[in-house]
Amino acid sequence: MRIAKYIILLAALACGSSCQKIKYYPDKDYREVTTKVLAHRAGGGDHSPYQENSLEAAQYGLSIVDGLEVDVQISKDRTVWLGHNADLPECGGTFYDCFPEETDDRIVALDSCDGDKHSFTRLEDIFSTMASSYPGSFISIDVKAWPPCAVTSSDVLGVMNVIGDEVIRLTNKYNLQNRVMVESETGSFLNYVKKNGTGVEYYLISFGDFERAIQLSLEAGLTGISFHYKWIEEISAEHIQLIRKKGLKIQLWTVNSEVDIEEALSINPDFIQTDNLDYFRRLP
């Protein structure tokens, strides 16, 4: 009896000693990719004749490259607007609150104030333009978890999820399936979009920890990562190959100098985001 106990003990030791402490993720079918270029902030900003995140900038961007990257905010009426910051500017002596605290009418009034100084565009206008004039174009929507600007909009994740619902609705309305991507640092939001939307891709934003980003994306079943190019960690062709081998996609941002654009294109990511539309306009 005692011998049997020791045999069981030895078997348990042998079994336990071979347990795997590291979780490795399986390979997926390899995809050949042609890198797509996205106009950062819809093709507007300092490098462009147009205001960032505006319809005019988007038309300019879409006429040159494969798609757009835009930042979005949501109004009190649950309309998704383009905008990098949640805060709204003062105009004509009128003070405006932040996006989630202002109605669409007030945002339109601000748009009309001071001529062309402030321009606000609905995400739906961009989707409509893409569907009607630029079929085959892509859009990556950056949804940020801003600190709440008022108590009534303090449910930041809830506000983000409403943006997600609206993105899904617009994607279906304009038949832009597999052309729309959302990117965020907030995993819960990406999981929400993944659970509720079809035809929308979801990317985890990473400011430089490639290893952690790829592991989190694989663990959560996300489409891929949106990686800050040449920020904290360099990214190479081997990183890109590895990501593709694991079935993920990658966006690189923001790639602006000619040298960086050529380097980024040479390592063949899925997407690059750039402000330098002049570089691509000059290409034959």
Added chain:
Amino acid sequence: MKPFFLSILIIFISLAALAQSHSRFDFFGGFGLYEGYNIGSECYFNQRFHSISLSAGYNKICRYKQESYALTLGYNFAILRERRNGSENFKWNVSNRVVFWQLEDDYYLWRAVSLIPSISRRFNICKNIDLSVDAGPSFNIVLYNKRKTFQEVGWPYHVMPNTRILLIF
């Protein structure tokens, strides 16, 4: 890393010698999933009601080409006692351990810390030798990692069941 663990081994052999003449110390050796094949010493307080332990371990899993080292600090307290040979002994213990471990394979070098609350049962198998079996979850936190090749993507499991079997002298 190897000289460091060799030094720890020598210290524990010394402690084992000390244990022969001082009942406050035990010497133990065994295997745990996160502790590896380990040896160490346990120091008792308050009539063996509390104890702290220190051990060093090593494991090599040829199947995965993994080699790991571990240093374990533990605090144990007894929860049930039995009377043996006219004196009181404790057969159930609650243990809290912190395991600092390093694991290297073809793809990565990992350094991590595992927090392991567990419960253990002691069996007296012969005079002066006890067998201890314990089990509990291991909560793992990565402290450092270094990619060696671009062949695989992995990450240590955040939570894993851990078991440890020890012979205590």
